[in-house]
Amino acid sequence: MTVYILRRLLLLIPVLLGVAIIIFSMVRMLPGDPAVALAGVHATPEYVEHVRSEMRLDEPLPVQFAVFMRDLARGDLGRSTRTRQPVMNEIWPRFINTLQLTAFALVIAGIFGIGAGIISATKPYSIYDQTSMIFSLFGVSAPVFWLGLILMLIFSVRLGWLPSSGMGTPYHFILPGITLAAQSTALIARITRSSMLEVMGREYITTARAKGLTEKVVYLKHALRNALIPVVTILGLRFGILLGGAGLTETVFSWPGVGRLMVDSILARDYPVVQGSVLMLALLLVIINLVVDLIYALLDPQIQYD
Amino acid sequence: MNKVKNLIKSDAAKRLRRNHLAVFGLILIIILFIVAVFAPFIAPRDPYDSNFFRTLEGPSWEHPLGTDELGRDMLSRIIYGTRISMTIGFISVAIGILIGVPVGAISGYYGGKIDLIVQRFVDIMMAFPGMLLAIVIVSVMGVGLVNAMIAVGIVSVPTYIRLVRGSVLSIKNEEHVEAARAVGWGDFIIITKHIIPHCMAPLIVQSSLLVATAILWAAGLGFLGLGAQAPTPEWGAILSQGRGYIRTAHHVTTFPGLAIMITVLGFNLVGDGLRDALDPRMING
Numbered sequence: 001m002t003v004y005i006l007r008r009l010l011l012l013i014p015v016l017l018g019v020a021i022i023i024f025s026m027v028r029m030l031p032g033d034p035a036v037a038l039a040g041v042h043a044t045p046e047y048v049e050h051v052r053s054e055m056r057l058d059e060p061l062p063v064q065f066a067v068f069m070r071d072l073a074r075g076d077l078g079r080s081t082r083t084r085q086p087v088m089n090e091i092w093p094r095f096i097n098t099l100q101l102t103a104f105a106l107v108i109a110g111i112f113g114i115g116a117g118i119i120s121a122t123k124p125y126s127i128y129d130q131t132s133m134i135f136s137l138f139g140v141s142a143p144v145f146w147l148g149l150i151l152m153l154i155f156s157v158r159l160g161w162l163p164s165s166g167m168g169t170p171y172h173f174i175l176p177g178i179t180l181a182a183q184s185t186a187l188i189a190r191i192t193r194s195s196m197l198e199v200m201g202r203e204y205i206t207t208a209r210a211k212g213l214t215e216k217v218v219y220l221k222h223a224l225r226n227a228l229i230p231v232v233t234i235l236g237l238r239f240g241i242l243l244g245g246a247g248l249t250e251t252v253f254s255w256p257g258v259g260r261l262m263v264d265s266i267l268a269r270d271y272p273v274v275q276g277s278v279l280m281l282a283l284l285l286v287i288i289n290l291v292v293d294l295i296y297a298l299l300d301p302q303i304q305y306d
Numbered sequence: 307m308n309k310v311k312n313l314i315k316s317d318a319a320k321r322l323r324r325n326h327l328a329v330f331g332l333i334l335i336i337i338l339f340i341v342a343v344f345a346p347f348i349a350p351r352d353p354y355d356s357n358f359f360r361t362l363e364g365p366s367w368e369h370p371l372g373t374d375e376l377g378r379d380m381l382s383r384i385i386y387g388t389r390i391s392m393t394i395g396f397i398s399v400a401i402g403i404l405i406g407v408p409v410g411a412i413s414g415y416y417g418g419k420i421d422l423i424v425q426r427f428v429d430i431m432m433a434f435p436g437m438l439l440a441i442v443i444v445s446v447m448g449v450g451l452v453n454a455m456i457a458v459g460i461v462s463v464p465t466y467i468r469l470v471r472g473s474v475l476s477i478k479n480e481e482h483v484e485a486a487r488a489v490g491w492g493d494f495i496i497i498t499k500h501i502i503p504h505c506m507a508p509l510i511v512q513s514s515l516l517v518a519t520a521i522l523w524a525a526g527l528g529f530l531g532l533g534a535q536a537p538t539p540e541w542g543a544i545l546s547q548g549r550g551y552i553r554t555a556h557h558v559t560t561f562p563g564l565a566i567m568i569t570v571l572g573f574n575l576v577g578d579g580l581r582d583a584l585d586p587r588m589i590n591g
Contacts (some may be wrong), residue, residue: 018430022442029446141571143522145529145541146563149549153556244435248526252549263530266445274445278438283432 001297010295012286019282021114023275024068028061030271037271040081051078055104077279078272080265087276091258095280098250102242106179109184110235111240112226116185117192121227122219124197132189139186144245146254148179165254176253180246184238191234195227202226229299236292240285321583328579334572338365342384342392344362349382352426353539362555372557373550376537380558383539384565390540394455399513401459411497413467414474418554421471428464436461440523444490444532451540454533458520469512473505475539508583518570525566541566 027034035052036043040261044052052058055078056067071077084138095165116136156164163172199205200223208222209215227281232302247259322328341348355570357377361412365372371380413424472521477483478501486500528542536547541562548558 014426015430016435018426019433022430026442026446061523112471137571137574138567141518141522141574142567143525143529143545143563143570145542146566148561149545149552149559153552153559157553157556191571241435241437244438245526246531247437247441251530255501263532266441267449269530270446278442281438282434285435289433 004297005294007185010049010292011015013044015286019279020069020072021065023279023282025274026278027271028064028192035076037156038078038081041269043081048137052251055109072296074277077276080104080182080273081270082265082268082273087272090273091261091276092199094258094261096254098246098259099248100283101173101176101255101257102239104173105180105242106185106235106239108177109188110179112181113188114192114231116229118196118219118224120189121196121200124193127243133193136189139182140200142182144179144183145248145252147182148249151175151179152252165256167303172253176255179252180242180249181287183245185237188231188234192227192231195230196223199223199227229296231298233296238297240289243281243285247270260296316448316582324581325579325582327575328583331486331575332577334568335532335576338388338569338572340473342389344390345385349379349385351379351382353378353383354378358387358578362551362558364555364557371561372555373543374558375551375555380561383544384541384561386539387541387544388569390451390534390538391525391566394451394458394524395517395521395569395573397455398459398462398524399516399541400467401456402462402516403509403513405460405503406463407470407502408544410470411474413422413503415478415497415541418564423472424467424471428467430459432468436454436519437523437526439525441530441532444527448537449532449582450532451528453540458523460487461523462520463515465512465516466509469508470502470505474501477501477504495581499524511577511584514573514580516577518573518577521566522570 004252020084027037030037030109033048034056035048038055039048039051040059051128056063075088077091079086080090082296083090097201116132120132152164155162155175155205166172204217205222208218213222246257247263248253250257250260251263258277258280261276262281265273267279331483354364354376357373359377360369360373361375361379363369364485365375369379369381374380375385390406409424413421434442438459440454440457443460444453447453447457474497483500484498486496491499525542525545528540529546531546534540534543536543544562545559548562551558574584
């Protein structure tokens, strides 16, 4: 196991390096002068020159990359071209907001997705099963932002039950949370269902039944544990996908998160902030993938560590 | 050989026809395709024609889906939007196939260093969720409909690389490939004539599902303001314009959203159905 963890950590190096290279080349691939891109279109010529000499933008690419990596190691991502604040100060609070929303959505998706999947699997092809599978089909096909707008229309504009935008109270989490979670809930329900059905056909379930155990014990103790192994992996992967799609939900509900910040920064050509947002999201994703792999290895004794 | 192929094909076709949801999806796609091709003949009005005396009107006989904030006919805009979204779906998937299939085949067939480099590249791209990667690509290439389409296409490349590489690895040592090699065929012929045809089934399934995803992502980019720009009648962009009027005229957001959902649903149903029909052993996710 230790060897597996070490190997897995070693495998992170090329991925992290790749992420760094992508972020480094983003600005250099833009048409025009990268110094202007990093200083901002409205920056004074002095500031542009300051950025150019600080980032060594007139020197060869390897030197630029070394400078970039050194700054990265210090957590220095430059300054926003709009606010002139250090990028990290801009991003960090927004990043936490996104993380809160995503975590909440993941909990919703986990509870409702697994719950619906189990109920479907206990009575396959029943009316409940059919309805929940049709709902999940629509859940996978409906655009997130549209679903958010419809929920907002019903629950805050028409009924006035929930706030429509911003954050502050726990109530503010409900609509964006459900919106962000919808697609994942649908997918997790489908996977839980098929995984449960597959496990229920195995011999050890028949054995458990033959021993005279009640259906409840068979389902919860014998089937569920094994059926949930693929579901855990999917939950982890969904966390990443939720983060990637958070910008849409944040836009609908004016949630002050990093996804929306990134989009606004792209539209305002604030490239240091774009770079910083991508970096933070990518780092988090890499960590999540690692944790998912480790949990998977712990849960499934059949996995080979080498 | 051909007889066997036809048999498999007809069996798959039979299984597909028995799957009512897939047939329903196929009908949806055909209708949408017709709407897209004949948009100028079907649409009752010019999608760009504004009328400032009749803005944000609800559905009526004259405007079955109402009018938007500039008094344009929503039905006509949504009909033209079908054209844009179907084009986005097919072009992005075509980009994914044109890059992903040859790279995946070469990577799997030759192995070694090329394979290693390609796989690290795929790992890095796959570490990002698709939507985020598409946003990053748009941020470099610039905002707009064509760039959004290219970005979504590039995002689907690693999926194709992985899929084709996997198939190639599983059949490159099979007898018919060895035989072709023994006869002295070149690598190009072996890959195109003997290996790629065997990847067709998973490729078709994946492509149908990816068209759905591409349409969804491109609409998302349009909604964020990174894809199609006003006044283009792209569904995501229409939604993004209309959401400011959700309190007074929600039809401007409701209908384009429904259009996206129906289209995506159609491709998802066909994709799922094809997967079950072409390979009955595959576990239904």
